[in-house]
Amino acid sequence: MDSELNTGVLLFLPYRALENRVFAALAEAGFDDFTPAQARVMQRIGPDGTRLTELAEQAQITKQTAGFLVDQLEKAGYVTRVPDPTDKRARLVLGAEKAWAAKEVADAVVAEVEREWEEHLGKRRMKQLREALTLLREITDPWAPEEAKKPSGQANGGSA
DSSP states (O other): OOSSOOOHHHHHHHHHHHHHHHHHHHHHOOOOOOHHHHHHHHHOTTTTOOHHHHHHHTTTTTTHHHHHHHHHHHHHHHHEEEETTTTEEEEEEEOOEEEEEHHHHHHHHHHHHHHHHHHOOOOOHHHHHHHHHHHHHHHHTTOOOOHHHHSSTTTTTTOO
């Protein structure tokens, strides 16, 4: 059996380490009342709110599961639901003040970890890593904004 890790695992390992650091800092700051599954739903809430069906699709879970997770987040004070101004039958899930406070903690940890990675890799390699991952986003992220999906001209072995 080949002992070399595949690229997917090599992408996952740093992400998991980052996620663990974020959750530890959140717990230390008093945001210890949500799960990774709830966080993955919460991450997908846009600044103007997001419909439950969109959250479910983006988190790749059923609408029922998304509804259950949003119910829990609402009870914990992380989200609110409001009528969708474009469709009165629909409701939008919005991040509450508590969610934005947790995001500030998480963002600070992410910035710290990225600085550590840059120290370890060096500025040039960190820049190359970000460029390569941004290129991969073009073909792997169906929810990326349209400007992120435009071919960069550097795919297929282009220079960077």
